[in-house]
Every structure is written in C-alpha cells, then in structure tokens.
Amino acid sequence: GENVEQHPSTLSVQEGDSAVIKCTYSDSASNYFPWYKQELGKGPQLIIDIRSNVGEKKDQRIAVTLNKTAKHFSLHITETQPEDSAVYFCAASNPGSARQLTFGSGTQLTVLP
Amino acid sequence: DGGITQSPKYLFRKEGQNVTLSCEQNLNHDAMYWYRQDPGQGLRLIYYSQIVNDFQKGDIAEGYSVSREKKESFPLTVTSAQKNPTAFYLCATTPRTSGVHNEQFFGPGTRLTVL
Numbered sequence: 525g526e527n528v529e530q531h532p533s534t535l536s537v538q539e540g541d542s543a544v545i546k547c548t549y550s551d552s553a554s555n556y557f558p559w560y561k562q563e564l565g566k567g568p569q570l571i572i573d574i575r576s577n578v579g580e581k582k583d584q585r586i587a588v589t590l591n592k593t594a595k596h597f598s599l600h601i602t603e604t605q606p607e608d609s610a611v612y613f614c615a616a617s618n619p620g621s622a623r624q625l626t627f628g629s630g631t632q633l634t635v636l637p
Numbered sequence: 638d639g640g641i642t643q644s645p646k647y648l649f650r651k652e653g654q655n656v657t658l659s660c661e662q663n664l665n666h667d668a669m670y671w672y673r674q675d676p677g678q679g680l681r682l683i684y685y686s687q688i689v690n691d692f693q694k695g696d697i698a699e700g701y702s703v704s705r706e707k708k709e710s711f712p713l714t715v716t717s718a719q720k721n722p723t724a725f726y727l728c729a730t731t732p733r734t735s736g737v738h739n740e741q742f743f744g745p746g747t748r749l750t751v752l
Contacts, residue, residue, distance in 0.1 A: 533677065560743075565748075567641075567729075567743035567746050568743045570742075624668065624685075624741060627680040628679060630679045
C-alpha cells in the first residue's frame with residue numbers, strides 16, 4: 525500500500541520568513557496530493573491540493589510543488605504570519621484504493637512574532 | 638465542520654465500558670471514515686465505509702466497531718477490548734468513492750478520555 529513520509533516534524537520560523545514542508549510517497553499510481561491545516565482541538569481543513577498532471581499550484585501565500593519522478597511534493601508558505609501556526613498534514617491518494625487518502629505524520633509549524 | 642457533526646466534543650469513559658461516538662453528515666457524501674489521532678502520530682485509519690450497509694477495516698480496527706445503516710450516519714463504538722482508547726477521534730467524508738475528486742472533509746472531532 526501507499527506510504528507517505530513527512531518532514532520535518534516540527535518547524536519554527538520568524539514572522540515574515542518562508543516555511544517549507546516536504547513529503548515523499550511510495551505508490552507511483554497516486555495522483556492526488558492534498559495539504560491540510562489543523563488548528564488546536566479542531567478537525568483538519570484542506571488548504572491546497574495538486575493533481576499529478578500539474579507540477580506547481582499557487583494560492584496567494586501558499587504553493588505546492590510536485591515531482592512525480594522523484595515521488596515527492598512540498599508545501600511552501602511565504603510571508604508567514606502568527607495565524608499560520610498549526611499542524612500541517614500532507615496526503616496522497618490512489619484512485620484505485622477504496623481507502624482514499626494516506627496521511628503523513630504531520631508538521632507542527634510555529635511562527636514566532 | 639460545515640455539514641459534518643461529531644458528538645460529543647468531549648467524552649469520558651471508565652475502563653471496561655463501551656462508548657459510541659456519533660458522526661452525522663448532511664452533505665450527501667457517499668464515503669465516510671473514522672481516524673484516530675495521537676500526538677505526533679498523524680491520522681490513522683480505523684474504519685471506512687463506501688456505501689450503506691458496507692464497511693471495511695482500516696489499519697487499527699482492533700477494539701473498534703462501526704455500522705452504516707444510513708447514508709448520513711457512521712457511528713464508531715470503542716469497546717473495552719481497545720487497550721488504549723484515549724485519543725482524538727475524527728470523522729471524515731468524501732463525495733464519491735471513485736473518480737477524480739478525492740478530497741476528504743473532516744468533522745470537528747471528539748476527544749475521548751478513559752479514566
């Protein structure tokens with residue numbers, strides 16, 4: 525089955541700096557890669573996603589890149605703000621799998637004012 | 638959130654007792670999922686259901702049971718066989734079980750504490 529590894533597990537940046545979180549996946553058939561943000565005590569919320577026919581996608585301060593050959597994808601947050609502090613999860617999906625998403629272990633991002 | 642309701646938000650249980658966590662959705666989504674979240678371990682899949690009256694075990698199904706009698710509801714029972722049930726439990730849904738769009742929508746979660 526699919527295996528998703530996520531790094532780093534914790535990340536601290538100064539307000540205004542950029543943050544990068546990286547994930548690798550094992551199943552070459554996976555074709556959908558979402559990123560979720562989870563605030564303390566709440567359920568995860570989708571912030572951006574990318575499909576395998578696209579190499580990069582951007583939404584304001586957030587961008588995701590995908591390298592299908594190397595089987596890794598990354599989340600980039602620019603001009604970080606304190607409200608970006610949260611746990612971020614990557615995931616991968618193989619459309620042939622009934623269980624849908626396989627999640628990474630999460631990254632605790634702290635933006636220091 | 639946004640059409641997925643989990644209740645209660647906090648739940649306390651004595652050792653040896655079964656407890657049922659509720660998950661209800663009004664999104665008309667086909668598939669529903671239960672995840673367990675422990676600190677530093679991400680989301681682990683317990684059970685999932687693609688259609689009514691059908692469900693499959695995930696990675697950590699031991700000590701848990703589910704039912705899917707209605708499309709809108711997917712309750713999770715934590716039995717006394719679950720050795721370490723204290724965790725944050727998340728319910729999720731997906732619009733369809735196959736095709737291009739695989740986004741999962743999450744409920745607000747239930748925090749279960751065993752006393």
